[in-house]
Amino acid sequence: MAWVNAIIQGVLVGGLYALFACGLSLMFGVMKVVNLAHGDLAVVAGYIAIGVITVTHIPVLLSFVIVVPLMAVLGYVLQRTILQGALDRSVLATLMVTFGLSVVIENGLLQFFTANSRAIGTGLSLVSGSFSIGSQIQIGYLLVVVFAVAVIVLLGLQYFLSASRYGRLIRAVADDREAAQLAGADYRHVFGIAAAIAFGTVALGGIAYGMYSQLQPTTGTDTILLFAFAAVVIGGLGSLWGTLLGGVVLGVAQQIGAQISISDETLAGFIVFLAVLVLRPQGLISRGAPS
Amino acid sequence: MGRRVEIGATRERAAVKGAGEGGMGRRAGGGERPDSGTPLLEVHDLVVHHGQLRALDAISLRVFPGEVYAIIGANGAGKSTLLRTIAGLHSPTTGAVFFDGQDVTRVRPERRATRGIVMVPEGRRLFESLSVEENLKVGATYSRQGPWTIERVYEMFGWMRERRNQPTAQLSGGEQQTVAIGRALVANPRVLLLDELSLGLAPVVVQRIYGMLPQILATGLTVLLVEQDVSQALRVASHIHCLLEGRTTLVGTPAGISADQVEAAYFGLADTGPASPPGEGE
Numbered sequence: 157m158a159w160v161n162a163i164i165q166g167v168l169v170g171g172l173y174a175l176f177a178c179g180l181s182l183m184f185g186v187m188k189v190v191n192l193a194h195g196d197l198a199v200v201a202g203y204i205a206i207g208v209i210t211v212t213h214i215p216v217l218l219s220f221v222i223v224v225p226l227m228a229v230l231g232y233v234l235q236r237t238i239l240q241g242a243l244d245r246s247v248l249a250t251l252m253v254t255f256g257l258s259v260v261i262e263n264g265l266l267q268f269f270t271a272n273s274r275a276i277g278t279g280l281s282l283v284s285g286s287f288s289i290g291s292q293i294q295i296g297y298l299l300v301v302v303f304a305v306a307v308i309v310l311l312g313l314q315y316f317l318s319a320s321r322y323g324r325l326i327r328a329v330a331d332d333r334e335a336a337q338l339a340g341a342d343y344r345h346v347f348g349i350a351a352a353i354a355f356g357t358v359a360l361g362g363i364a365y366g367m368y369s370q371l372q373p374t375t376g377t378d379t380i381l382l383f384a385f386a387a388v389v390i391g392g393l394g395s396l397w398g399t400l401l402g403g404v405v406l407g408v409a410q411q412i413g414a415q416i417s418i419s420d421e422t423l424a425g426f427i428v429f430l431a432v433l434v435l436r437p438q439g440l441i442s443r444g445a446p447s
Numbered sequence: 448m449g450r451r452v453e454i455g456a457t458r459e460r461a462a463v464k465g466a467g468e469g470g471m472g473r474r475a476g477g478g479e480r481p482d483s484g485t486p487l488l489e490v491h492d493l494v495v496h497h498g499q500l501r502a503l504d505a506i507s508l509r510v511f512p513g514e515v516y517a518i519i520g521a522n523g524a525g526k527s528t529l530l531r532t533i534a535g536l537h538s539p540t541t542g543a544v545f546f547d548g549q550d551v552t553r554v555r556p557e558r559r560a561t562r563g564i565v566m567v568p569e570g571r572r573l574f575e576s577l578s579v580e581e582n583l584k585v586g587a588t589y590s591r592q593g594p595w596t597i598e599r600v601y602e603m604f605g606w607m608r609e610r611r612n613q614p615t616a617q618l619s620g621g622e623q624q625t626v627a628i629g630r631a632l633v634a635n636p637r638v639l640l641l642d643e644l645s646l647g648l649a650p651v652v653v654q655r656i657y658g659m660l661p662q663i664l665a666t667g668l669t670v671l672l673v674e675q676d677v678s679q680a681l682r683v684a685s686h687i688h689c690l691l692e693g694r695t696t697l698v699g700t701p702a703g704i705s706a707d708q709v710e711a712a713y714f715g716l717a718d719t720g721p722a723s724p725p726g727e728g729e
Contacts, residue, residue, distance in 0.1 A: 321588060328574045328585045335572040338534060340560035340589030340634060 157292035162415040164293060166408030170387075171303030172368065173403030175361030176380050177387035178310060178396060179354030185394040186330040186350040189239060189250045193257040195381030197355055198362025200261060201227050202371045205363045206274055216276060216367070224359045231355025232348040239351065240344055258377060265373035273375075276366035302364045306400065309357060314396055316353075326350050358384075386429040392439025401440055485548060487512045487669050488533070488564070488638050493542035495525075495532050502528045504693045505542070510638065510686075515660065515670045517684035519677050521713060524690040526673040527569055530642050533671070534566040535559045547637070561589050563637030569646060569673075571627040573615040579626055580611035586630035593635025594666045600629040603662065621652035628656070632663065639663070641672035645679060657683050677709065691715045 180194045191197075204226065205219040214222075234257075242253040286296040317323035329336045329346045336343055358380075365371065365380065383406060391402025406425045413424020432439065486509035495503040503525045510516045518526045531537050533544055535556030543552045551559055560566075574582050583597045601608040604625055615623055624644060631639060645653040653676065660683055664670065674680040680687065681701045689697035689712040697704060697712030710716065 321584075324577065324581055324585055325588065327576055327581075331574040331576055332572050334536060334556075335568060335574065336585065337536070337556040338560055338566050338568060338572075339586045339630065340557050340565075341585070342555070342557045 157290060158415060159412070161293045162411040163408055164295060165299070166411035167404050168295070168299035168303045168407070169368075169411070170400065170404030170407035171299070171306035172361060172364055173383050173387045173406055174306045174400040175302070175309065175357055175364065176384035177391070177399040177403055178313065179357040180381075180384045181388045181391075181393060181396070181399050182313075182350055182357075183354045184388075186326055187235075187239075187243065187347045188247050189243065190254065191354070192251065192254040192381065193261060193376075194254075194354070194358055194384060195379070196258045196261040196265075196376030197227065197230075198358045198365065198380045199265065199371055199373065199376040201359035201362040202276065202366035203265060203269060203274070205366065206276055206371075209276070219276075220360065220363060223363060224356050227359035228352040228356035231351040231353075234355075235348045235351035236344060240347065243347075258381075262373050262376065269373065271373060273370040273372045274366070275370045276363060298364075298368055302368065305360065305364070306403075309360065310396055310400055313353065313357075317396070322346070322349055383425070386425060388439075390429060390432045390440060392441040395439065395441040398439055398441035405440070484511065486510055486545075487547060488671065489545040490529070490533065491543045491545065493529070493532060493544070494540045495528055495537055495542075496540050497528070502693050503532070503539075506690070506693075506695055508688055508695075508698075510669060510671050512669050513664070513667070514686055515664065515672065515684045516686045516688065517680040518671070518673045518688045518690060519675070519680045519709075519713065520690035522675070523692070525693040526675075526690055527642055528693075529690070530566065530640050530671070530673050531568075534564060534640055557589070560634060560636075561591065563591060563635070564640065565631045565634045565636035565638075566640035567624075567627050567631045567642060567644070569642040571620075571623045573623055573627055573630070575614070575616055577615065578612050579607060579615055579618070582615060582626055582630050583611075583633055587633040590633055591635040591637075595632045595635050597629075597633055600633060603659070604629065619652075620648050621656065624648065624652075624656055625659075628659070628663075636668060638669045638671055641670060643673055643675060645674060645676045653679060677713065681709075689713055 176195070176198065180191060183189045183191050183194075201223050205216075205223045208214065208219050208222055209216060238253060238257070239250060242249040284296075286294050288294045315323075317327060325336065325341050325346050326349065328339070329341065329343045333343045336346070362371075362380070365375070383403075386406050387399055387402035389402065390405050391398030391400070405428060409428040410421045410425040413427075414421035416424070488508075488510040490506060490508045493503055493506045494501065506525075506529060508516070508518075518529060520526050528537060532539055535551070535554060535558075539552065543550055545551065546559070546562065546564055551562070551564070554562075574585060577585065580597070583600060587597055601611075606622070607626065607629065610618070610622075615626060618626065628641075628644075644656055648656070657679055660670065672680070672684070684701055687697070687699055687701055687704065687709075688695065689709065691712065692715070696715065697708060699708075
């Protein structure tokens with residue numbers, strides 16, 4: 157029964173990892189930017205949420221409504237300025253720039269918020285509460301909600317990409333930037349929209365992580381970015397549902413590892429990650445396109 | 448580049464020569480150029496570099512409304528570079544591009560498209576993860592006002608409606624080229640730039656695609672096309688402009704130039720006598 161519990165927990169936490177990963181995958185798929193600051197941006201979103209809640213005393217759920225659009229706007233602006241500037245030089249330059257951004261964000265957070273870890277306290281029974289199935293399986297409401305949110309986000313993203321005007325343009329630009337220009341589309345604007353979506357989704361993940369666990373200035377790279385990369389690689393690059401599958405596989409591997417020995421949690425996840433890299437480098441879902 | 452032309456020269460020369468004669472026969476007596484009024488598109492003294500290479504050297508041309516202006520030339524002559532510069536995908540070193548009397552030399556390609564300069568790029572360049580209809584929808588996203596709609600494209604090509612939900616990768620080369628043309632048409636261009644429509648297609652398919660041109664022109668479009676297949680270009684064009692290694696070697700109407708002139712201009716042969724002087728004068 158303990159194993160079943162581990163698997164259920166792993167599946168649920170996979171939803172959180174999918175929130176980390178889908179934006180990373182989208183930005184790589186559309187503009188070939190590997191955003192090394194992706195995880196740090198999630199942490200920034202978490203800290204902003206903490207700040208907003210502390211200052212205004214608004215309910216936690218309302219902080220999502222403020223912080224997620226804020227991060228989306230930040231994503232658009234960063235893409236149109238710094239990231240586009242780097243892209244105009246070379247794809248390699250974007251690696252340097254996002255790495256630099258990551259360093260700046262982490263040190264900025266350390267400077268202003270110290271290295272202490274912070275959690276987003278909610279005061280809601282939603283976060284601490286759980287329900288039990290049998291005697292061994294205990295499922296926290298929070299993870300169930302996060303998983304459901306991840307599925308809804310991915311469904312929404314899929315609908316947006318396949319059915320909306322801008323979604324179609326995003327896919328067109330990802331296929332052939334120049335041909336899209338010839339059709340009158342400003343690819344830089346389309347890139348900005350893709351970045352806004354990526355930042356919005358990872359902000360969601362960052363705040364959720366702050367509620368689920370604790371945030372430190374370095375959480376962005378040592379946890380969120382690594383797990384996002386692992387989920388993307390396991391699931392398959394460029395596949396939206398692959399990020400959920402990858403997140404779930406990673407989560408399950410970690411929970412099973414933790415079941416064996418608590419110190420093996422992270423290790424088990426990365427063993428699966430490496431195994432996929434070696435045995436099936438294209439990922440479990442090879443290339444399903446975003447739709 | 449010059450050497451490569453010479454290798455296959457004998458066969459290609461025969462083809463060019465024969466094509467010129469065929470075109471002459473069909474065009475005899477017609478083809479007066481409507482060079483009154485203002486040109487819709489004007490290229491002035493264009494110089495374009497690819498790194499160190501001078502790809503285009505002082506190219507000038509004027510395209511008038513309703514014309515089919517064909518740019519011919521061998522591989523590497525700079526035809527595609529010229530078309531891509533007009534579309535805004537290359538920046539010229541010097542020179543200018545005027546569209547409808549306005550200088551668009553520094554205008555971004557997507558803005559040129561919405562103003563009415565729309566190109567069908569070489570190699571079709573369809574969005575491969577999008578269906579046929581989605582490709583057309585992308586083309587229509589920033590469309591100008593005009594006669595062309597997706598519905599109209601479907602009316603012209605019935606098969607496209609039936610296969611609208613298929614990925615474009617499942618289409619044949621000729622079908623893909625037709626979708627690429629449809630994608631450009633739904634933007635309602637004023638001047639349509641066609642880059643090497645015949646590339647990689649069987650002659651019968653090429654004929655069929657060029658057979659659509661009258662219907663397209665009937666809606667009031669102007670066409671500027673690049674074609675390696677000289678006979679095809681001479682058949683459809685009202686005006687011919689030959690490039691050789693980035694320079695203009697011949698300008699004229701299909702009726703007004705001889706097969707020998709085309710051949711000389713195409714291969715840069717000195718022994719067949721001087722070609723007509725470059726430039727716009729006739």
